[in-house]
Amino acid sequence: MLRFIKERKRAAASVGVITAAAVALGVVAFTHPGFTTTDVDMHDGGVWVTNLELNRVGHLNYQAQELDAGLNVPSENFDVVQNDGTVAVIDRMNLNLSPIDTGQASLSGVVPLPGDVDVTIRGGTATILDPADGRLWAFPADRIASFDFQEHDPLAVLGQGGAATADDGGGVHAVSSESGTVHSWQNTEEGFVAVSEEEREQLAEASDLQITSVGEEPVVLDAESGTLFLSNSVTTVPPNSQLQHPGVDRTHVAIASGSELIRQPLAGGEALVEEYASGGPAVAPVQVDGCVYGVWPGDSRVIRDCDDEQGNFDEVIDTAVSDDVVFREHRGVVALNDVVDGVSWLMTDELIMVDNWADLIPPTSEEDSDEIDEESMDDTFENVAPDPSEENNPPVAHDDTIFGARTGRSTLVPVLHNDSDPDGDILTVSLVGDAPDGVRISPVQNASQFQVEIPEDFSSSAVSFRYRVDDGRGGTDEASVTLPIRNASQNAAPEELREQGFEVEQRAQYEHGVLEHWFDPDGDDLFLMDAYSDSGDTVRFNPNGRIVYTATGEPGPTTMTIVVSDGVAETEETIDVEVRERGSSEPIANADYVSVGEGETVSVQPLANDFLPAGDDARLASASPRGDLEVEVDRSTNTLYVTGGAPGTHYVDYTVAAGPNQAQGHVRVDVTEPVEDATPVAVRDVALLPMGEEAIVDLTENDVDPTGGVLVVQSVETDGAPVSVQLLQRHMLRVQDQGGLTERTTLTYNVSNGSETATGEVVIIPVEPPDKPRSPVAVDDTATLREGDFTSIDITENDFSPDNVPFSVEAELVESSLLPGEGHVFVDGDELRVHVVAGGPSYVDVTYEISDEYGNADTASVRIEVEPRDLETNQAPHALEVSSRVLAGNVVRIPIPLNGIDPDGDGVTLVGWESAPDMGRIVEVGPDYIDYEAFSEDSGTTAFQYRVRDRWGAESVSTITIGVAQPGSMNQAPHAATDRVEVRPGRAVAVSVLDNDSDPDGDELSLTGVNIEDAPDGFDDLRTGDEAPTVNFTAPSEPGEYMLEYTIEDARGASAVGTIRVEVSDDAPLQPPEPVDDVVSVEDLTPGEPYVVPVLENDRDVDGDPAELLVDVLTGEGTVVEDGVQVVPGDEFQVITYRATDQDGGEGEAFIFVP
Structure with a gap:
């Protein structure tokens, strides 16, 4: 398949029927009649509670004494904050804040958070504190849906170990152990004005600070020591106590210990202490309307102690109360909430348990009608498969007569475009009977269409065959295909297979391959000539059909015009576009299909074709199998690893989350029995080659091997075409125009599965370069890094040039939030390299620039989330499955991906191979590669396992699969470029x-x-x-x-x-040095003994002598000495950043890793 630009597809085909490749989808209307709820005003003073097990937030109606509304949260770690009608969900897994539309019981937008923050809402003020570095923001609570942390400076920077809160009057209070100071700000019309800054000696020694407000007065507690700081005095409470939630004006503050409720007068003096439990964890109490509420989970005891004794109660709950309970309070309503299982107890009047979460979850969709709603077959980029119904209805296949073909080549025929399935099942196709003599017909593209190979001497006027559609649940139907043979004098213009349309939110981008919805009546290859918005929105595209649509205008309907060509004739069509307001659209999880051998494992990226109108980066929230499958989820790469069990059709259900919204999708998995000695199918490839430039094609990406092995390209034939070709890694083809290509030409290649060989073709279409190339497009990136470690980020992997013009990353960064002493960040080729010291910031923001030789440039940002060294929660790395290819009798170096595979951002090392291959041998294991040798008699597919380990000893094992083929019969000479x-x-x-x-x-x-x-x-x-x-x-x-x-x-x-x-020449460009990382072997070190790292031995200097480079240390405990950098190993690993400078002042940087 063409790799004309670096691509990340976000949407696939349109509605009609769900197919394996989602090229023609059928939609059936399903309805859910709803569920019974109490008719209440959502602003009635009820309280919002959470249920982590169900990923839900619910509204607890104190009048009805039940949960009457709820919403799903696409996260496994979240909380809710609420005050005076403002309610928001804190997503700690994805670091987002989502306001709740309390009238609709839905999330309304998403605000990215600067880290794992503490959030308080009180008195119309919201405070956000990042405890990792002490940055504190404060702003009006009604702006919580639109606040941008990158555009607003913090109100203060408290340093690590701080705490903050808001009070009843909208003021802000904060405490910092780093400065030993309590700060207070008043909320005025001009903003937040500092009104006090009080130093307290004992605060400097505090290590677990809490702060609350009673009315407008702050109270601070060092929980570890039990030191309680009042406005004018200091007293003590039992260690590990909990301050009350911020509350109304009272004469005392409430504190709960593991066994007591303490009421400490704010003016000082003796506290009222009442014992209620035998001990255990403390839970923060609340004070509301003259009552104090407390709970002691170890004894399942809850109390309400009021000024009016008639409101008191002191009860032991019949069921066990877990340590996961918290008090929730909103508009005077108090509830005790077990945040894990969602069980809650209303406490405002009497103690009432509420646990009707099941009433808030819609039942599984059931089919309302056996008839297809023809009006539902609207054409949008949407292929959503409903849950398979209990009763299966067979699919419906229709004859195809609109496609044509030419002799001497292969043609792709998308037969499913007009077929349908009443249940919305994913369909696959197979050939019925034999193909006409001399013609080869093969299911391709995940069995969603056919490739028809017609010989040059085919004499009939048409190719006809029958095919079967299969829904995977026993339902089938058959139809026929007739392909008229076109001669060289015949040519029809391209046509739309179906009308197109899509939604996109304001300021969001939508990416799509528009040519998936087109065909050529003659079977010719198509390319996109032009694409533009009719309302002035931004449209970028490339000839292979990828468009990137950015909605820059106002909400409402508009259109985009595209021009499609087969090289002779052109067709212009419009695509309907609906621009929606921000936060008004939900993602659509499109159906997926994959085939895997019995007992084999296949990787699936189900989000690659999902539709995101908001332009958010989607994430794979969850996945579960239905049937005999094993499924592993890698959330860092949004990948499913599916291992096939018994042969047959099975499903994987998954949830895609984008911002605050989510959708459910399905993957059909066909598990097949082993097949031996079957011939592979080489599917036709197309390369759009700008004149004088190059293109890269993955020859085997769309090829099919019935045996399930790894296909190996043996050779490529150019047949005298004015291009040079380079076969990379035995599957990628680089094609370079040598200056003489003016018309289409076809190359052939031989591909083998070890036992059988097939011949494929690559059509090279010359593309006239634009007069002025468009700017390259830089796309934002994210990464995770453990504090004290370093990482490398391939920032250009998702960047591209619309005109395939080479671009590079500027060595100088546009902007970086990393301050001196916090670490180091620099550009190395196409990579961004980052080191953050232990105790550094909780995130790093970097802006980089890419540019081409014409002066065009674009910028993008990289957000690096920095994980603290909490080794109790350390997660193992996820070793990736790797495939490689080699000819018999040769050695291949297999790169092992180590960057970005650890969910905590830890550095990962290659331990070695875990099991030996059943043919060939492993000859070397390097720091990030394994060399494998295939013996001269070998052929087929072999596999072995390898092991990786993170810095803290957590390990992971995965598989390397290698395709081995015999060399081709003819050896072509290499090409030495100038x-x-x-x-x-x-x-x-x-x-x-x-x-x-x-x-x-x-x-x-x-x-x-x-x-x-x-x-x-x-x-x-x-x-x-x-x-x-x-x-x-x-x-x-x-x-x-x-x-x-x-x-x-x-x-x-x-x-x-x-x-x-x-x-x-005297003014030839100077080349900077190229330092290379140094990883010190643990065998060379003795704890506490100095060791000299010879950093220059592996460094390079293209126009100088590396031995003459000057070295200086930028970060870390390293000392420059005559022979390198001296380090002293200790109890923990060390990272040192050094800089090498050549005689011309050129500089380069690299890292030293000391285990």
Whole structure:
């Protein structure tokens, strides 16, 4: 499949019927009659409670004494805050704050939080405190839905260990152990004005601070020591006590210990202490309307002690009360809430248990009608599969006559475009009977369409065949396909397969491949010529059909115009676009399909085709199998790993969450029995090649192997086309225009599963480059990092150029929130490298810039969430499944992904292989790679396991699968591309000549020599590199242009001569040094004994001597000495950042890791 740009698809096909590839979907109307609730005003003073087990927040109606409304929260760790009608959900898993529309009982928008913060709402003021660094924001509570933490400076920075709250008058109070100070601000028309700043000596020694407000007076508690700070005095309470929730004006503050309720006068003096329990964890009490409410879970005892004794009660609850209870209070209504299972007790009048959560969950959808609602087949980018109903209705297949084909090539036929299923089941297709003589018909694209290969000498006027649709639950139907054969003089313009339309929220982006909804009546290949908004919204696109639509205008209906071409004829159509207000749309979970062998594991990214009108980054919230499957969820990559059990059709149900909204989706999983000695299907590929540029095609991504193995490309034939090709990793093809391509040309390749071989084709379509290329597009990124560690982020992985113009990352960052002493961040090629010291900030925001040779540029941001060193909650890394390919008799280096695979952001190391392959052998294990050798007689697919470990010892095991094929019968010579070097006189240079050389068969290349005999005068020390495939020399002292020759050879002995063009000038660009990380082996260290890391030994300097680089340490406990950087190993690992500077002032940075 084409990789013309780096792509991240967010939406797939439209409605009609749910298919395996979601190219033609049928929608059936299902209704839920609703559930009975008490008819109440949602602003009636009820209280909101939580249920983590059900991922729900519920409204507890104190008049009806039941839960009367609820909503789902797409998170496993959340809480609710509420005061005077303002209610919000704190999502601690995804670090979001979502206000609740109390009238509709729904989440209304999402506000990204700066970290795992503490939130208080009181007196019309909201306070947000990041305890990791003490940043404190305060703002009117009615702005909670729109507050942007990046655009507003904190009210104060308290340092670590602080606490904050709001009071009844809207004032703000905060305490900082770092400064030993209690701060207070008054809420005025001009904003928050500081009114006091009181230093308290004992605060500097506090380590577990709490703060509350009684009326407008702050009270501070150091829970660890039990020191209680009043306005004018200091007293003590039992350690680990809890201050009351912020409350109304009273003469005393309430404190709960593990056994007592303490009422301490604010003016000082003796406290009233009452014992209620035998001991256990303390729960913060509340004071409301002259009553104090307390609970002691260990004894299941609850009390209400009021000024009016008639309101008192003191009871032991019959059922056990867990330690997970908290008091909830809203508009005078008090409830005790077990936050885990949701059980609550109303306490405002009498003690009443409420637990009717089941009433708030809609029952599973049931089918209301066996008839298809034809009006429901509206064309939107939506392929939602309802839950399979108990009774199955068969699908309906319709004959196809609108498609055509040409001889001598293959054609894709999307037969499911007009088929449907009354139950919304995912459909697959298979051939019925035999194909016509000489014609090969194969299900492809997850069995959602057919590839029809017609020979050049086919003489009939049409190809006809029958096919079967299968819903996976026993329902089938059949239909016929007729493909008229088109000759060279016939050409029809492209046509829409179905009308298109989509929704997008204001200021959001929508990404989609529009050509999925088009076909060519002749079977010709299509490309997108133009796309633009008719209302002025921003549309970026590329020829392979990807559009990125940004809604910059006002809400309402609009249209986008696209122009589609087959290279001869063009068609212009409009797509309906509905721009919605922010926060008004929900995600749509589109159906997915995957096939896996019995006992085998396959990875699925179900969110890749889901529809997100708000443009939010989706996350895989949960997944569960139905049937004989094992499912593992990797939330860091939104990936499902599904292991097949018994053969047959099974399902995985999953939840996609985007901001505060979520949707349920399904993955159909067909588990197949093993198949041996079946021929693979090589599916036709298309590469849109800008003139003078290059394109990359993944040849095997859409190919099919019935045996379930790893397909290996053996060779590529160019047949004299004016292009150069390079086979990468035995499946990727790089195609470069050599300046003479003016019309379509077809390349062929041979692909093998080890036992059988198939021939595929790649159609190269030249694309006229634009007069002025459009700017590259930089896309925001996120990452996680453990404090004290470092990481590398591939920030360009999701960036792209609409015109396929090469771009690079600017070395200088636009902006970084990292302050001196907190760590270091820098650009290294396409990666952002980040180190945050222990005790550093809870997050880092970085803005970077990409640019091309035409001066076009774009910026994007990277948010790095920094996890504290809480090793009790350390999670194991998730080793990824890896696949590789190699020809028999060769060695392949298999890169092992280590960055970004740990949910806590820990650094991960490769431990080694866990099990041996059943053919070939492992020859070397490196820091981030494994070298595998396939023996000369090997063929087929083999696998073995490998193990990784994080810094704290948590481990994970995954599988490497390798496809092995015999070499092709013919060996083609490699291609040595010309290297161009600019250098200043007398400078030493090492040219990595193999970087741009290639072999059409994908053979490994080696540098066999440099032509010293015919080299121009003036070149000193001309030779090949000792440890790397480089041509080394010292440039002539005289400026001018020179030419050197070198020889390369492939693994089977074919050779080629390459050229290095050397331009020597006094103003040649200077190249900065390239430092390389140093990982110290634990075997080389003795705790407490100094060790010198020879950092320059593996560093590079293209136009200088690495040994002459100057080193200085930027972060960490390292000392520069003569031979490197000296470190002293201790009880914990260390990270040191160092900088290397060359003779010209060029700089580069790298890390030293000391275990």
